Amino acid sequence: MNEKYERQMKKGVLDLLVLKLLEKEPKYGYQLITELRDKSGAVFLLKEGTLYPILYRLEEEGLVESRWSEPKDRQVPRKYYAMTEKGRQTLPEIADVWRQISRGIRQVMEEEEV
Amino acid sequence: MNEKYERQMKKGVLDLLVLKLLEKEPKYGYQLITELRDKSGAVFLLKEGTLYPILYRLEEEGLVESRWSEPKDRQVPRKYYAMTEKGRQTLPEIADVWRQISRGIRQVMEEEEV
DNA sequence: TCTATATACTTTGTATTACTAAGTATATTA
DNA sequence: TAATATACTTAGTAATACAAAGTATATAGA
Numbered sequence: 001m002n003e004k005y006e007r008q009m010k011k012g013v014l015d016l017l018v019l020k021l022l023e024k025e026p027k028y029g030y031q032l033i034t035e036l037r038d039k040s041g042a043v044f045l046l047k048e049g050t051l052y053p054i055l056y057r058l059e060e061e062g063l064v065e066s067r068w069s070e071p072k073d074r075q076v077p078r079k080y081y082a083m084t085e086k087g088r089q090t091l092p093e094i095a096d097v098w099r100q101i102s103r104g105i106r107q108v109m110e111e112e113e114v
Numbered sequence: 115m116n117e118k119y120e121r122q123m124k125k126g127v128l129d130l131l132v133l134k135l136l137e138k139e140p141k142y143g144y145q146l147i148t149e150l151r152d153k154s155g156a157v158f159l160l161k162e163g164t165l166y167p168i169l170y171r172l173e174e175e176g177l178v179e180s181r182w183s184e185p186k187d188r189q190v191p192r193k194y195y196a197m198t199e200k201g202r203q204t205l206p207e208i209a210d211v212w213r214q215i216s217r218g219i220r221q222v223m224e225e226e227e228v
Numbered sequence: 229t230c231t232a233t234a235t236a237c238t239t240t241g242t243a244t245t246a247c248t249a250a251g252t253a254t255a256t257t258a
Numbered sequence: 259t260a261a262t263a264t265a266c267t268t269a270g271t272a273a274t275a276c277a278a279a280g281t282a283t284a285t286a287g288a
């Protein structure tokens with residue numbers, strides 16, 4: 001992909017995708033990176049330096065909350081993130097912003113392409 | 115719309131939309147603002163301070179070129195922007211970046227929604 | 229045993245960009 | 259005459275994806 005444009009176009013949607021992945025159940029950071037990679041068909045290959053600050057920001061905004069796992073059987077400790085009530089209210093709003101913008105883009109792009 | 119997210123999600127796509135609108139014929143800045151507003155269904159309401167710097171950047175990158183209109187019959191002078199050869203090569207590349215990213219987002223969003 | 233790799237989280241710094249706000253100037257309309 | 263629409267410019271700000279480096283543990287291979 002054209003890296004320059006790729007980077008900019010991804011701005012803003014990561015919050016949406018992370019929230020979406022947390023919708024059903026709590027997950028930890030590294031898990032989110034691999035799920036995002038797999039489900040997006042390797043379009044979203046996040047580095048830790050990208051994802052973790054997003055989680056910190058979402059937590060600061062009150063959309064998610066975290067707790068450390070008590071590490072059983074010699075397991076590396078993990079920080080699980082779960083959606084808050086506010087997060088559940090906000091997710092559909094953000095999803096709607098995405099829908100409107102992508103529709104606007106489609107309309108401009110498909111214009112006169114009949 | 116949720117302004118905070120709206121702003122970020124629009125990042126990067128404006129170059130694409132502006133190039134798309136210039137594909138068929140040269141246009142001037144103010145014209146691009148109104149066309150973008152109308153064709154997007156008022157999703158993209160650009161201020162001059164948003165559009166013109168985009169055009170300067172695209173020109174600096176060699177994707178478009180500008181010329182001032184010689185103002186006939188007491189008309190305000192206009193700066194027309196036209197696609198360059200390089201611009202015509204780059205447009206499909208950027209459009210493809212958009213397609214891949216939006217497909218990746220759709221896949222994550224639609225996951226388990228059956 | 230040693231080493232490399234995968235897992236897992238943190239932090240600092242940088243580049244890019246949409247937007248606000250202000251300014252300049254002309255033409256048209258009320 | 260004033261207000262509005264047209265048309266372009268510029269300076270400054272905030273937000274964020276990413277690179278890069280660091281810390282630490284578990285596991286697999288040589």
